[in-house]
Amino acid sequence: MGKIVLKSVRKSFGEVHVIPSVDLTIENGEFVVFVGPSGCGKSTLLRLIAGLEDTSSGIIEIDGKDATMLPPAKRGLAMVFQSYALYPHMTVRKNIMFPLKMAGMDLAEATRKADAAAKVLNLTSYMERKPGQLSGGQRQRVAIGRAIVREPAAFLFDEPLSNLDAALRGNMRLEITELHQTLKTTMIYVTHDQVEAMTMADKIVVLQAGNIEQVGSPLDLYNHPANAFVAGFIGSPRMNLLEGADAQAMGATTIGVRPEHLDISSTAGKWTGKVSVAELLGSDTFLHVNVEGHGSMTVRGGGEINLRHGDTVYLTPQAGKVHRFGADGKNMA
Amino acid sequence: MSTQSSRATARLMVAPSVVLLFIWMIVPLILTVWFSFRIYRLLSPERNGWAGFRNYTWFFNSPDFWLGINNTLLLVGGVLAITIVFGVLIALLIDQPVWGQGPLRILVISPFFIMPPVAASIWENLFMHPQNGLLAAGAVGMGIKPILFLESYPMASVIFIVAWEWLPFATLILLTALQSLSSEQLEAAEMDGASSLSRFRYITLPHLTRAITVVILIQTIFLLGIFGEIFTTTQGGPGSASTTLPYMIYKQALIAKDIGRAAAGGIIAVILANIVAFFLMRSMGKHLDA
Numbered sequence: 001m002g003k004i005v006l007k008s009v010r011k012s013f014g015e016v017h018v019i020p021s022v023d024l025t026i027e028n029g030e031f032v033v034f035v036g037p038s039g040c041g042k043s044t045l046l047r048l049i050a051g052l053e054d055t056s057s058g059i060i061e062i063d064g065k066d067a068t069m070l071p072p073a074k075r076g077l078a079m080v081f082q083s084y085a086l087y088p089h090m091t092v093r094k095n096i097m098f099p100l101k102m103a104g105m106d107l108a109e110a111t112r113k114a115d116a117a118a119k120v121l122n123l124t125s126y127m128e129r130k131p132g133q134l135s136g137g138q139r140q141r142v143a144i145g146r147a148i149v150r151e152p153a154a155f156l157f158d159e160p161l162s163n164l165d166a167a168l169r170g171n172m173r174l175e176i177t178e179l180h181q182t183l184k185t186t187m188i189y190v191t192h193d194q195v196e197a198m199t200m201a202d203k204i205v206v207l208q209a210g211n212i213e214q215v216g217s218p219l220d221l222y223n224h225p226a227n228a229f230v231a232g233f234i235g236s237p238r239m240n241l242l243e244g245a246d247a248q249a250m251g252a253t254t255i256g257v258r259p260e261h262l263d264i265s266s267t268a269g270k271w272t273g274k275v276s277v278a279e280l281l282g283s284d285t286f287l288h289v290n291v292e293g294h295g296s297m298t299v300r301g302g303g304e305i306n307l308r309h310g311d312t313v314y315l316t317p318q319a320g321k322v323h324r325f326g327a328d329g330k331n332m333a
Numbered sequence: 334m335s336t337q338s339s340r341a342t343a344r345l346m347v348a349p350s351v352v353l354l355f356i357w358m359i360v361p362l363i364l365t366v367w368f369s370f371r372i373y374r375l376l377s378p379e380r381n382g383w384a385g386f387r388n389y390t391w392f393f394n395s396p397d398f399w400l401g402i403n404n405t406l407l408l409v410g411g412v413l414a415i416t417i418v419f420g421v422l423i424a425l426l427i428d429q430p431v432w433g434q435g436p437l438r439i440l441v442i443s444p445f446f447i448m449p450p451v452a453a454s455i456w457e458n459l460f461m462h463p464q465n466g467l468l469a470a471g472a473v474g475m476g477i478k479p480i481l482f483l484e485s486y487p488m489a490s491v492i493f494i495v496a497w498e499w500l501p502f503a504t505l506i507l508l509t510a511l512q513s514l515s516s517e518q519l520e521a522a523e524m525d526g527a528s529s530l531s532r533f534r535y536i537t538l539p540h541l542t543r544a545i546t547v548v549i550l551i552q553t554i555f556l557l558g559i560f561g562e563i564f565t566t567t568q569g570g571p572g573s574a575s576t577t578l579p580y581m582i583y584k585q586a587l588i589a590k591d592i593g594r595a596a597a598g599g600i601i602a603v604i605l606a607n608i609v610a611f612f613l614m615r616s617m618g619k620h621l622d623a
Contacts, residue, residue, distance in 0.1 A: 050524060072523050072524045073525070085520065086518075089540070102527045146525070150526075
């Protein structure tokens with residue numbers, strides 16, 4: 001069981017208030033992703049839950065019990081670190097068995113569990129190797145193996161894929177998601193990559209400067225961003241945020257239109273601009289258009305669009321797809 | 334260095350220094366071997382002719398010889414044990430963030446800057462001296478009879494003084510090794526439920542193996558030749574209780590003025606050093622690989 005509740009959790013390093021105050025409930029079995037730009041406090045929040053940092057004030061409850069003062073080992077959580085943090089002098093088998101050995105489990109039982117974990121993670125043929133002889137993806141799997149043998153109440157992932165190359169990252173993303181579906185254990189996953197957040201999460205927590213900006217399902221955040229920050233952070237390419245007369249005409253300070261919600265025309269439209277760069281991906285084309293009065297806007301069109309640098313285009317936002325934000329940045333819808 | 338021509342150039346470039354170092358090593362060695370088979374006494378007019386193995390057999394039959402070998406190995410082993418155990422502990426201690434860390438580290442390292450005879454004199458006269466020494470004063474203050482360190486426990490005292498000198502070296506190397514240990518590994522172990530003692534045993538200590546190996550190898554080389562501390566404090570005594578192989582060689586060369594015997598002793602010391610080095614590399618060489 002792994003229900004985690006944070007109640008007005010605060011963290012300061014001296015005068016620096018990294019996390020001013022956070023309230024959050026993570027239900028048992030949920031895959032929660034903390035996402036935000038670097039320095040937003042997402043890793044600190046994870047370390048607070050892990051117990052690797054002391055909370056300055058507030059309460060962390062795990063399974064209904066106050067765990068704020070418990071040492072990391074007593075919280076029943078397992079963590080996968082960004083650098084994997086494997087023990088370099090131990091073989092893969094010993095790495096995976098280390099938590100069991102520390103728990104005083106009998107050797108035969110520990111070996112059985114390590115073998116089972118290795119089977120799940122396709123590590124069986126690497127058990128006698130040292131971490132130094134493994135590739136990045138294999139090391140990542142060993143780190144996950146070391147976490148799953150403990151059968152923790154929840155898994156904590158601290159940017160686990162950021163050291164891998166793009167192709168491997170895509171694979172590991174799938175593997176971790178599948179692992180979650182198999183184990184059905186609570187997982188908290190920290191990343192700065194909104195694609196990872198969108199593809200993996202049951203629930204995304206968007207953080208900025210230690211504050212929770214919005215909590216919701218991926219599509220919730222995509223369709224109904226609570227404020228301009230979330231709107232700009234979630235979605236790739238970024239939402240176009242426009243100010244000035246066009247925004248005021250709609251009664252807002254800022255309006256936002258996603259690149260995929262702009263219609264392209266070569267004859268007429270709301271905005272006129274010149275194509276500066278056309279990124280042809282085959283399936284899609286991303287056009288970076290210099291729009292008169294607004295500067296650069298990104299537009300997503302079909303793969304068959306044939307527009308080049310310097311071509312004039314007309315852009316029109318699709319009806320009902322424009323997000324309006326007030327002076328405080330909040331969504332006015 | 335991948336192509337054949339670059340490898341050849343590399344060898345060519347390195348060759349002069351290798352040749353020079355080889356000559357530097359081989360000439361004194363051959364001369365010592367030569368002298369060790371010669372009759373060569375400075376105080377005697379009879380200075381020619383071959384001694385055969387007599388210079389060597391004299392050493393092996395000398396009553397102090399096995400004691401000297403024993404003391405040499407005791408000195409090396411004792412100092413290694415003290416410097417590594419306390420070096421690890423002190424390194425762990427001064428790795429903690431404390432106020433005044435910089436000056437503290439310099440203080441810890443400073444004994445290494447003191448030259449051996451000075452260090453030995455300080456310990457002999459200021460600490461271990463039965464009348465003027467600080468330790469004697471402390472003992473008297475507590476109403477105990479002062480211990481005659483250099484007379485009653487000469488070997489232990491010499492080992493202690495040498496260990497004091499070499500402790501900073503071990504601490505320094507172990508400290509830098511400690512600082513290269515990733516904190517995430519320790520945190521991972523903490524999450525895995527390892528107590529602080531287990532974290533030391535399973536994470537920190539294995540991480541330090543290579544540094545410890547380096548300390549053992551380097552210190553052994555220097556400790557096999559320790560002479561100044563013994564010369565300054567006990568002069569190999571009382572009797573020959575603290576005589577080591579280098580001190581025996583010194584006595585033959587500069588007191589008995591028998592160059593032949595001293596040279597034979599030197600060759601024995603070289604052989605001893607090679608035996609020690611062989612066993613060290615056999616047992617620990619693998620820790621030096623990455």
